[in-house]
Amino acid sequence: MLASPAALTWQALTLRLHTPFRVSYGESATRRAFWLRLAGDAGWGEGTIPPYYGVDEAAMVAYWQATATRDDPLPDDPAAVAAWVGEEGPAPARAAVDLALHDRIGRQRATPLWRLLDLPQPQPLPTSFTLSLGEPAEMAEMAAAAAGYPVLKLKLGTQDDAARVAAVRAARPDARLRVDANAAWPAEEAIRRVAALAPYDLELIEQPVAKEDIEGMGRVQAHTRIPVVADESVQTLADVERLAAAGVAGVNLKLMKTGGLAPCLAMLRRARELGLRVMLGCMVETSLGATAMAHLAGLADWLDLDAPLLVANDPFQGIWFDQQAGVHLPEGVGIGVVRVQD
Numbered sequence: 001m002l003a004s005p006a007a008l009t010w011q012a013l014t015l016r017l018h019t020p021f022r023v024s025y026g027e028s029a030t031r032r033a034f035w036l037r038l039a040g041d042a043g044w045g046e047g048t049i050p051p052y053y054g055v056d057e058a059a060m061v062a063y064w065q066a067t068a069t070r071d072d073p074l075p076d077d078p079a080a081v082a083a084w085v086g087e088e089g090p091a092p093a094r095a096a097v098d099l100a101l102h103d104r105i106g107r108q109r110a111t112p113l114w115r116l117l118d119l120p121q122p123q124p125l126p127t128s129f130t131l132s133l134g135e136p137a138e139m140a141e142m143a144a145a146a147a148g149y150p151v152l153k154l155k156l157g158t159q160d161d162a163a164r165v166a167a168v169r170a171a172r173p174d175a176r177l178r179v180d181a182n183a184a185w186p187a188e189e190a191i192r193r194v195a196a197l198a199p200y201d202l203e204l205i206e207q208p209v210a211k212e213d214i215e216g217m218g219r220v221q222a223h224t225r226i227p228v229v230a231d232e233s234v235q236t237l238a239d240v241e242r243l244a245a246a247g248v249a250g251v252n253l254k255l256m257k258t259g260g261l262a263p264c265l266a267m268l269r270r271a272r273e274l275g276l277r278v279m280l281g282c283m284v285e286t287s288l289g290a291t292a293m294a295h296l297a298g299l300a301d302w303l304d305l306d307a308p309l310l311v312a313n314d315p316f317q318g319i320w321f322d323q324q325a326g327v328h329l330p331e332g333v334g335i336g337v338v339r340v341q342d
Helices: 057-068 078-085 091-108 136-145 161-171 187-200 214-222 237-246 261-273 287-294
Strands: 008-023 026-038 044-048 129-131 151-155 176-180 202-206 228-230 250-253 277-281 302-304
Touching (some): 008 057, 008 091, 026 057, 078 091, 129 136, 136 161, 151 161, 187 214, 237 261
Parallel strands (some): 129 151, 176 202
Antiparallel strands (some): 008 026, 026 044
């Protein structure tokens, strides 16, 4: 019996973090990832999502099981990937298949993804380096220890946030600071908190209010010159439209919440048409997913691709970072990552 053209396998991976990752939702020392492989290692993908997104792993596996038995040919043109993947199933499960299909086509054509997708060649923009939520003195110590990183992203979302930012600013007067509340504040409270943080010369503030409160996000932006950047609030093309209409300055796009390269690139291009600035981010994931996203960096304003710096047992080698935390692509074709652990 001939194997299905879409035959694929997946493997669960436990990612261990160098230090516990604390945000307003909670704390974790590990994350679960999935490595997806097309038959014959023709293409690789990753499906990884934090628990607070509420995605059922069983639903992800069910999507892959259904995909593995499809008998229609795999797409040989990147323009056909989105239609082949479809819109059913959890976004990170679709992202894994989308990445694997793009990786396969890039390998077949012996070209890196950015060229395959007719994108500008990425230049080494610096990534932000994330400081987990902690007491002010603790975050100041983390900031001082991260002296090699010119851009820091501070996780906020509880009491004493101004004290945290003040402590980090005192420890790193040279740093470009971004803050991320992970949807922790009601809109009126967010307006007050952002005003209190303004003296510390922030580059942007990410997701200050609940993901459903698009109007509230716009109200926060109307009260500050600091760019407000949506993260949890932007998962679909329709979200990009709503956020632009609300007056938000930017969006943080991630492959695992948008469903892969094809939908992410469509959202990125629409965001540009609407005058939004764009951050390319990642979950706490492996270098496989982060490297795939880095291929789009030629169209980005900001990068937040520090996951490979946070994971202690990354099983892949892909993007690398220079002494200014600039993100560089590997030289391989397709996504370009290689396996470094068994």
